[in-house]
Each structure stands twice: as C-alpha cells, then as structure tokens.
Amino acid sequence: MELIVTKKVMKNLSAILCSAFICTTSTSVLANTQAKFDEYVANLKQEAAQKGYDNTLIEQAFATAKFKKKVISADKSQPEVKETLEGYLPKRVPQWKIDRARKLYAQNKELLEQVAAEFGVQARFIVALWGLESNFGKIQGGHGVISSVVTLAFDGRRETMYKNQLWAALDILKEGHITLDKFKGSWAGAMGQTQFMPTSFNAYAVDYDNDGRKDIWTTQADAFASIANYLKQAGWNDDLTWGRQVKLPEGFDKNYILKRGTRTRKQWLEYWADSERSLADWQALGLRKMDGTDLPNVDVTAALVMPDDMGGRMYLAYDNYKALMHWNRSYYFATSVGYLSDRIGYPAI
The missing domain is CATH 1.10.8.350 (Bacterial muramidase)
Structure with missing residues (x-):
C-alpha cells in the first residue's frame, strides 16, 4: 500500500x-x-x-x-481545400444569401444602378462581391x-x-x-465592406459621396463604387456576363481545358490565351448548355475552366472571369461570385 x-x-x-x-x-x-x-x-x-x-x-x-x-x-x-465545387457553392451561396442579395439590391437599386452606369459594371456583380466578401457589410x-x-x-x-x-x-x-x-x-x-487590402484600397477605393474620405467601412456609396472601380480597372466589360456551366461530349480532349496549378498571374493569363476560343469553336467541339441546347450564337470568346476534375462542373468563362480572378485568383471564389450574380438577375448571354 x-x-x-x-x-x-x-x-x-x-x-x-x-x-x-x-x-x-x-x-x-x-x-x-x-x-x-x-x-x-x-x-x-x-x-x-x-x-x-x-x-x-x-x-x-x-x-x-x-x-x-x-x-x-x-x-x-x-x-x-478538400471539398468540391458541388459542396462549396451551397455553403458559400446558400438560399438565405441569395434572398438577402435580392432584397438589398432592391433597397439600393437607384444607387447601385447609378454606380453601375458610371463605371460600366453590372450592379448584380457589385452586390455579389459585397455579399461574399463581407456578408453585405456585416462581417468586416x-x-x-x-x-x-x-x-x-x-x-x-x-x-x-x-x-x-x-x-x-x-x-x-x-x-x-x-x-x-x-x-x-x-x-x-x-478591410471594410469590400475587404480590400491596404494597397488595393489605395489603388481602387473611391470617395463616391465626395465627403473627402474613401469610406469603405460605413458608407455604402463608397463601397459600391470601390468594387465597381476595381472591376473596371481589371478590364471589366459590361456587355458580357461572366460565363456559363456547360456539358462536355463523351471522350472530350482535356487538353482544351485551361491548365491548373499554382502559378503567377502572368502565367495564368498565358494559359488562358492558349485555351481561349470562340463560342462557335466550342460548339463545333461538342460543348452544349446544361440543358443540351446549342451555345449562344454570339461573337464571344471563352476559356474552358475546370474547378475540380473531369467529373466535376465545367464552365465556359468569358473575359470578365479574368477580372474576378484578378480580385481573388481562385476558381471557387470567381465561380461563386458569378453563381450569386446569376441568381440575383440572370444574364443575357
């Protein structure tokens, strides 16, 4: 004992x-x-x-x-990142966020469309980035x-x-x-409703209400204009949407898909240029809309983006996708912005 x-x-x-x-x-x-x-x-x-x-x-x-x-x-x-886009999108863009985005778009419609017209960036993309970056200003x-x-x-x-x-x-x-x-x-x-890093603030923030301060923290007008200015400076084209999900034909050659992997922005843009083709060319290669119908008959070029693998979603991404990737070089992020924007108001192309 x-x-x-x-x-x-x-x-x-x-x-x-x-x-x-x-x-x-x-x-x-x-x-x-x-x-x-x-x-x-x-x-x-x-x-x-x-x-x-x-x-x-x-x-x-x-x-x-x-x-x-x-x-x-x-x-x-x-x-x-171990999840797939199929799992990521419902969590990143749940129905409540879509509903909230639509409600806030309606509440701020006059201001949003004024900013959109001035900067040449569709309002639904401003709202989508606002929602995804800071939950519409709530989480800064x-x-x-x-x-x-x-x-x-x-x-x-x-x-x-x-x-x-x-x-x-x-x-x-x-x-x-x-x-x-x-x-x-x-x-x-x-920082702020836009979640700009300080260098991005100095490059893109806008004093839209002309009060002498670029206030992305508490002033929605400044936040909206700053988002729009960023996209405009990144090459946004408001004649286009961001892209669309597509179906590939059986036996499709994966060499047509935009290359993936860690790389500089310059390298990524070079890979984009290698993948980019007209919608007519993609149509000829057998790509179709998700409902099986033909791609739009418009003079637009796109790159084929594969966020996951050959078994996952595929997107024909237009030039505006490059602007979203300039904001955050992540296929998941850029696609979630486009996904939310579509559910705020569907595109023409």
Missing part, C-alpha cells in the same frame, strides 16, 4: 514539475519573441521616418502595433490593421508584401480616410 501511494505521489509530482517546466519555457519563448518584435517595430519606425511619414503619425500608429500570435496561427493554419473583421500587417511582416514568410501593406496603411491614416481607433479588418489586414 505504501509503495502504491509513493508511486502516485511521484507521478503527480512529475506532472506538476513538467507543467511548470512547460509553462516556464513557453513564457520564456514568448518573452523572447516579444523582445524581437519590439526591436522589429523600432526598426520599422525608423524606416517610416526615412520614408517621410510624420512623427506624430508614426508614434500613434505604431503604439497600436501588438504582436498577435493568433494572426500567425491563422496564417499558418489556413485549411487545405475586428483586428487592428496595423497590428495584423506588422505581425505578418515580422513573421518573415512574406515580409516584403506585408511591409508594403503597412506603408499603404499609413497612407490611409495620413490621408484621413479613417481614424486609428476604427482602423479594423480581418486577421490578414483586409
């Missing part, structure tokens, strides 16, 4: 000592990381001063820069943008990219588009 008690005591003591060691080690590692982060921030402040940013802005902005372990964890643990993220981009730059995997985001973020603050206390976004630094 005595021996048994001793073993239990030893086991518990060992666990306590082990926990204490782990706790001490974790605290030591965290303290070391914090010290390195503080040094990194100090160097960034010097670099910001060399770039000509005002000292008051530098002190105020970097005072909010905190090391966010959760941001690093989120960046490194992004899930691998609560992370401090400065902390997010500084933490990700400090992590080092994409330091140059996130330092560029930091300088762009300082420009946004310098120009007074938002106050520091409200400068919030996703863990990755995407």
